[in-house]
Amino acid sequence: MTNYSNDYLLNKQVKIFQPLNGYRASTDAVILSSLVNKVKPGDKILDVGSGTGAISLCLAARFREKEPQITGLELQPELADLSNKSASANGFEQFLNYINADIRPPKAILPPCSFRHVISNPPYSDHDMPSPNRSKAFAHNHHDFNLTEWIKFCIKMTAPKGFIYLINRAEAVTEILAALYGKAGNIKIIPLFSKPGQNAKRVMIIAEKDCKTPASILPGLTVHTPDGTYTEEAFQILREGRGFFDTTD
Numbered sequence: 001m002t003n004y005s006n007d008y009l010l011n012k013q014v015k016i017f018q019p020l021n022g023y024r025a026s027t028d029a030v031i032l033s034s035l036v037n038k039v040k041p042g043d044k045i046l047d048v049g050s051g052t053g054a055i056s057l058c059l060a061a062r063f064r065e066k067e068p069q070i071t072g073l074e075l076q077p078e079l080a081d082l083s084n085k086s087a088s089a090n091g092f093e094q095f096l097n098y099i100n101a102d103i104r105p106p107k108a109i110l111p112p113c114s115f116r117h118v119i120s121n122p123p124y125s126d127h128d129m130p131s132p133n134r135s136k137a138f139a140h141n142h143h144d145f146n147l148t149e150w151i152k153f154c155i156k157m158t159a160p161k162g163f164i165y166l167i168n169r170a171e172a173v174t175e176i177l178a179a180l181y182g183k184a185g186n187i188k189i190i191p192l193f194s195k196p197g198q199n200a201k202r203v204m205i206i207a208e209k210d211c212k213t214p215a216s217i218l219p220g221l222t223v224h225t226p227d228g229t230y231t232e233e234a235f236q237i238l239r240e241g242r243g244f245f246d247t248t249d
Contacts, residue, residue, distance in 0.1 A: 004082055009054060010241040014061045015089045017082045018052045025054035027223065027238060028202065029121055031192065032167040033058035034237045034244040035206055036117055039068055046110070046157050047072040048120035048150070050098055053083030055119055060092040062241055068117075072098040073109065103153050104145045110157065118158045119165040122150045124172070147172060151179035158184075158209045166205045167192070173203050177215075185211035190244075191220030 003020045009030060018024045033055045036045070043066070047056040050072030060070055070092075074080040080100040087096040101109045147168065154164050164184060166176060173189065180187060184207035191200035200220060221244070223234045236242040 009058060010061060011239040013241055014057050016052060016054060016057055016086045017089070019078070019082070023051055023076075023079065025052050028167050028192075029054035030058055030238050031221065031223075031234075031244075032119065032121055032165060032204060033062075034242065035165045035190075035204060036062075036119060036163075037243050037245050038163075039063045039066055039117065041066045041068075043068040043117060044115045044159075045070045045117040045119065046115040046154075048103060048118060048154055048157070049122055050074045050080075050083060051121070052079055053086050053098060055121060056083075056096060056098075057086055057090065057092070058241065059119075060087070060090065060096045062243065064092070064095075067095045070096045071110070071115075072096075073101045073103060074098055075100070075102055103150070112156045113159050115157050116159050116162045117165070118154045118162065120150070120154055121167050122147055124169050147175050148179045151176060155180070155183050155209060160210045162209050164205075164207045164209065166207075167202055168205075170200045170203045173205075176203075176205055180205075180207050184209045185215070186213035187215035189215065189217045191217075193220055193222040195224045195226060196222055 004017045005020055007016050007018055008014060009016055036059055045059060045068050050056055051074065053072055056070045056072045072083055074083065077100040080098045083098040087093050103109065158164055168176060186208040188206040190204040192202035192204055193200050221233055222231050225231055230238060237244060
C-alpha cells in the first residue's frame, strides 16, 4: 500500500501508518486500550479486528517493559501490512505482530483459551448504510457475522479467568451482556460521554471469563468539556498514555 499517512498517537509517543482513503483510528481505540491493566511479563494479548493497530500499538507503548506477546487479527490484508509496518517503526516488532485473518468459522486461526487479555472495537452495526469506501464499510459494518458471534469468538480465545474488553454503541449493551451471560462475570460497564449533560453514546465493557462476581456500573468518562477541549481525565488517556484506572483511582 502506497497511499498512506504517517500519523501519531499519545502525543507523538507512538507512530501509526494509516490509509489516506480508508479506515482510520478514532479516539475510541485509544480510550479502550486504556482499560487494560494487571498485565504481567509475557502475558498474551489479542486485539480482534485490529484495524490500523491503534489499540495494540498503545498497549505496546504502555507495557513495553513487560513485553507482553501481542497479536492483532485483521480481515483487510492492507491494514494488517500497515500495522506491522507501524509496529516495526516503533520498535515493537519483537512482541507485537498482526495477522491477516478472518475470524468467522470454520477457520482455526489461533489456539483457543490462550490469551489472558482479549480486546476489541467491533464493527458497530448490522444495519447502517455502509460507507462507499470499502475499507470503512468493512470496519464499521458486520459482514455475515453479527456482534454476538464476534463476542463469542473473543470469549473462545480468552484463557480461564482472563479478561475481555469491548467498546460499542450504548444501545448494544443488551446484546453484549446477553452474549457474556453464563460465560463471564465481574462485568464492569463504563459509559462514555462526549460532553457533560449528554447521554452516553458509547459504552465500554470489561468482563472476566469463568467468573461469577456480579456486574457493576462504574463512573463514566466524559471526553470533552462544554467548549470542546479534552477533559483532564481524557487528556491523560489520549495524550499522556495513562491507564483508565490510573486516572480514576
